[in-house]
Amino acid sequence: MNRIEKLFETKPERVLNVYFTAGYPKLDDTLGIMQSLEKSGADLIEVGIPFSDPVADGPTIQESNGVALANGMTVKLLFEQLAELRQTVNIPVVLMGYINPIVQYGVEAFCKRCQEVGVDGLILPDLPMFEYMEVYKPVFDAHGLLNIFLITPQTSEARIREIDNNSKGFIYMVSSASTTGAKTGISTDQEAYFARVKAMSLKNPTLIGFGISNKETFDKACANANGAIIGSAFIKAIAQEGDLDKNINEFVNGVIG
Amino acid sequence: MNVKVDKNGYYGNFGGAYIPEMLYPNIEELRENYEQITEDAVFQKQFQQLLKDYVGRPTPLYHAERLSDKYGAKIYLKREDLCHTGAHKVNNTIGQILLAQRLGKKKIIAETGAGQHGVATATVCALMGVECIVYMGEIDMARQKPNVERMRILGAEVRPAKSGSKTLKDATNEAMRHWINNPSDTHYIIGSVVGPHPYPEMVARFQSVISAEIRKQLLEKEGTELPDYVIACVGGGSNAAGAFYNFYEDNDVNLVAVEAAGLGNDSGESAATTVLGKPGVLHGSKTLLMQTEDGQVVEPYSISAGLDYPGIGPVHAHLFESGRAQFHSVTDEEAMVAGVELSRLEGIIPAIESAHAFAALEKMEFKPSDVVVVNLSGRGDKDLETYIKWGKY
Numbered sequence: 180m181n182r183i184e185k186l187f188e189t190k191p192e193r194v195l196n197v198y199f200t201a202g203y204p205k206l207d208d209t210l211g212i213m214q215s216l217e218k219s220g221a222d223l224i225e226v227g228i229p230f231s232d233p234v235a236d237g238p239t240i241q242e243s244n245g246v247a248l249a250n251g252m253t254v255k256l257l258f259e260q261l262a263e264l265r266q267t268v269n270i271p272v273v274l275m276g277y278i279n280p281i282v283q284y285g286v287e288a289f290c291k292r293c294q295e296v297g298v299d300g301l302i303l304p305d306l307p308m309f310e311y312m313e314v315y316k317p318v319f320d321a322h323g324l325l326n327i328f329l330i331t332p333q334t335s336e337a338r339i340r341e342i343d344n345n346s347k348g349f350i351y352m353v354s355s356a357s358t359t360g361a362k363t364g365i366s367t368d369q370e371a372y373f374a375r376v377k378a379m380s381l382k383n384p385t386l387i388g389f390g391i392s393n394k395e396t397f398d399k400a401c402a403n404a405n406g407a408i409i410g411s412a413f414i415k416a417i418a419q420e421g422d423l424d425k426n427i428n429e430f431v432n433g434v435i436g
Numbered sequence: 437m438n439v440k441v442d443k444n445g446y447y448g449n450f451g452g453a454y455i456p457e458m459l460y461p462n463i464e465e466l467r468e469n470y471e472q473i474t475e476d477a478v479f480q481k482q483f484q485q486l487l488k489d490y491v492g493r494p495t496p497l498y499h500a501e502r503l504s505d506k507y508g509a510k511i512y513l514k515r516e517d518l519c520h521t522g523a524h525k526v527n528n529t530i531g532q533i534l535l536a537q538r539l540g541k542k543k544i545i546a547e548t549g550a551g552q553h554g555v556a557t558a559t560v561c562a563l564m565g566v567e568c569i570v571y572m573g574e575i576d577m578a579r580q581k582p583n584v585e586r587m588r589i590l591g592a593e594v595r596p597a598k599s600g601s602k603t604l605k606d607a608t609n610e611a612m613r614h615w616i617n618n619p620s621d622t623h624y625i626i627g628s629v630v631g632p633h634p635y636p637e638m639v640a641r642f643q644s645v646i647s648a649e650i651r652k653q654l655l656e657k658e659g660t661e662l663p664d665y666v667i668a669c670v671g672g673g674s675n676a677a678g679a680f681y682n683f684y685e686d687n688d689v690n691l692v693a694v695e696a697a698g699l700g701n702d703s704g705e706s707a708a709t710t711v712l713g714k715p716g717v718l719h720g721s722k723t724l725l726m727q728t729e730d731g732q733v734v735e736p737y738s739i740s741a742g743l744d745y746p747g748i749g750p751v752h753a754h755l756f757e758s759g760r761a762q763f764h765s766v767t768d769e770e771a772m773v774a775g776v777e778l779s780r781l782e783g784i785i786p787a788i789e790s791a792h793a794f795a796a797l798e799k800m801e802f803k804p805s806d807v808v809v810v811n812l813s814g815r816g817d818k819d820l821e822t823y824i825k826w827g828k829y
Contacts, residue, residue, distance in 0.1 A: 231600065231732040232718060234612045235456040241599055253730040278454060279717045280731030304456040305717065309444065329457040333619055338460070353458060356620075358613045 182271035182299045183325055183348040186222060187384045187405060194406025195397070195435055196223040196386055197413050198275065200243040201260070202252025203229070204418055209260045210267075212417065215424045217270050219431035223386075224268075225302065225408065226261075228254060228276030235304045237360035239411040243418075254284045258292045265297035273300040273327060286315060290322040300325035300348050308345065329353050332372045339379060349384040352376060352404060354391070360411025362390045365399045373403035397434045409434065439684035439751065439760065445633020448758060450724075450750035453632035454717045458616045462624075463720075465539065467634045473538045474531065474641065486530050487645060490563070491520045493527075495646075497653035497809070502781040509802035512663070513784070513812045514650055516675065523787065523814030524643060524675045525556035529625055531642035533560040536623035543567045543622045547597075547611040549576055549604035549671070550741035550789070551583025552814060553627030558592035568592040571610040573603035576741055583818060601735040604745055608719050628672025629749030632720030636677075636749050643678025650809055651682055658807055665800075667692040668811040669792040670763075671707070671743035673752045675813035680761065690762065693752060694796045696738035697765035707736035708765035709748045710756045718746065724753040739768035739822060740788040742814075766795040774798070775816065776829045787814030788822060 186194065197216050201209045213224050229247035233240060257274075264272065274293065281289050281303070293301070301324055306315065311326055319326050325348035330339050333356060342350060354369055355362050369390075376385065387400040388408030400407035416430040417423060445451045445467075455463055473479055487493040495515045504511040516524035529546075536544060544561050546568070548554030554570040561568035570587055574596040577584050587594050600606040608630075615624045629636040629643075651661040666683060668676035670693045683689040698706040706712060709724050716725035718733055726734040726746040738744045748756075755761035766774075775791030778784055786794065790813045802808065816823065823829065 232605065232609050234609050234719075235458065235616065237613070238599070245600070248732060255730070277717075279725070279727065279733070282716060283714075283727065283729065283731030305454045305720075307453055307455060307457075307460070310452060310454070331458050333461040334457065335461070356458065357617050361617055 181323060181325055181348065183223070183273070186271050187349065190222060191384065191405055193401045193435070194222045194386060195220070195431070196225055196406065196408040197221045197431070198225040198227060198408060198410035199413055199417065200227040200229055200240065200247050201257045202247035202250045203243040203414070204246065206250040206252060207260070208423065209257065210264065211423065212427065213264070213268050213272070215427040216431065217268050219428045220435050221431055222270055222406070224270060224272045225275050226272060228257060228274055228280055230277040230280060233277060235358055237358040237411060239360040239414050243414045254280050254289070258296060261296040271299040272297065273302055274298055275302040278303050278306045286318055290318050290324055293324055294322040298324065300327050302327045302351060304329060308342065312345065327351050330376070332356055332369070336379065339376065343381045343383055346383045349386050349405065350381065351408065352385045352387045354387050354389045357389055359389055363392050363396070365390060365396055370403065377403060394434050394436060439754065441633070441637040447751045447754035449715070450722050450753040451633055451636060452722050453720060454722065455632045455720050456616065458619065459612070462615065462619055463632050469539065470535060470634055470638050473535055479534060479538065483531055483534055487527065491526050491530065492518060493645065494649045494653070495519060497650060497657065499657070500782050503778065506781065507797045507802060508804055509806040509808045511808045511810060513810055514646060514679065516646065516811060516813045517784070517786065517790065517815035521556050521559050522817060523552045523556070524646060524678060525553045525627060526559065527645055527678065528627065528639050528642040528674060529553070529556040529560045532623070532625045533564050533566065536625070537564065539623060541621060541623035543618070544625055545569045545571070545611050545614050545622055546625045546627060547571050547604065547607040548627065549607065549744055550818065551576070551580040551587070552742060552818065554592070554594070555583055555586050555590070557625050557627070558587040558590035561592060562590045569614065570594050571597050571607040571614065573597045573607045575602040576604065576607070580741060580818070603735065605733065612719070628674040629677040629751055630672040630719055630721065630747060636721065636751055639674055640677040640681055640751060643674050644681035646675070646678035646811065647680060647682035650679070654807070662686050662689050663809045664806040665690045665692055665808040666811070667694065667793050667796055667808065669694045669743060669789050669813065670748055670752055671696070671745045671789065672747070673749040675811050677749060677751055679811040684760070691755065691760060692796060692800070693755065693761050693763045694792045695763060695765045696740055696743035696771070696792055697767045698737040698739070700767055701765060705737040707738040707743050707745065709746065710763045711765055713747070721750045723747050723750045724756065739771065740792065742787070742789040743792065764796045764799055766792045770795040770798070772823070772826050772828070775823070784812070785816035786812055787816050788819045790814050
């Protein structure tokens, strides 16, 4: 069984997934951040592969992508950094990225490397379900990689069902019509959307992302889903001066505390 | 040859709809409705009427005698430079604003590079009384100031794209982000044959009026609808798609696409995508794309802000790969020389984008009987500063 599936079996509630961009703030911080996240109590880690044109992301993550690329981050280097991942990190890891760098690396080669280093799943926002089903799914499956789909307040019920049927691991519930980090807080409209999805009793667990930044929003998300994803707020926390490990520990404990 | 888009939005190996789920409902709404709406008789009547009375169509097909003498062929110019707002871009924005109204959208967003598509969008929004926001790279805003002010006079808000390289691709990123944040009441008027399906085909159809008119006009002038060559410049490729559209099946018509080579294809400062690009995914479609080995998009360069795009429309990638069109690339210098040559021989100062198409004449060999149509996609008024800075006239 995949580590993601195992996680939700043992911990169906208050799952915290934290996103950060590989190669940020410093090129070689990637593995250290992952170790600190696990130690601090995060349940799942989403490692962003930086891209020159991250259209689904707001300013904070865009900037972290730009810094990481300027630092010299590449897909090839990421796999080198993750080569000994599973000697120290036990929680599930998903890679998040845009499709172009993966196409250039070669989809088959990319999936093979993911399996070798111990990556459990992929979140590729600009890979549509149609392309995934036609071309990518057999390759992902062959390498034990779960593809995580997004749903939004605009996604129709029929499509949510279709996504649920084609998903494994969890479904990424985008909390509002927005790019990452654009909005903070959770409105009553959003709660109605969360309730609507909850009432559908999906087969897959759901994690709420976009706009989750602290304990208050994390608790609200957890009341409506199996947990939540934090990205931009964590990027801001690790951009701060001071000891990286300490900053991470304080941030995570502030959220789950 | 078959250049029709398939049901999944592909031209051969290129196209598709690589969009985040946040945009899926918008794109799906367009895909499901655009054909029915645009083929509707009332829509067509309104569209044709505006093209005639507001844009000034049909644009002339002009026999350029002195240019013909120089290159030893019978050269016609398709005068898109005489369209209202000074370029072909308005054909598409008229179509899309009518479509947006049928879809019940209250607000319009657009991206622009040189500012021509931004001006054409601001124009139709003023015409219809619709709120308009145009994203433009901060660097482009500085180098195309008159067009920024034209948009503002027309009542549009021009928002600087400050991310990434601060040019056209970043303006497109920002427009997409805006759409993600405002999905229900906003329509995004993409200005070229790029983006997720159905945009490339939809924009090409709105621009196809260019080749429809060429056929009709050539029949009157030459007794045949078919030229030997159609030549057009390609950035994203909307004027070329429009000029080629009704000739795809006529294999005797040579389609010639001209890309911008900037300072030269080996200089690191070029925008010639078919020379320097590899298959990749950007702005919603799989196409040829200028990128690093690691798949990061490379910033292109051309003296012409309208050709300064790291990709090309998926239909052009298909025309290139299949060999249906020939591709040439032309340097800044060659384009400027051709622009001045057209000014001197025919009394027409072309946009620097269009000047690239004329520079290809020098690289081709013609028979005296050849009928050649060059798509003169825009006029040069907006480029005066660039002509002046170049100075060799």
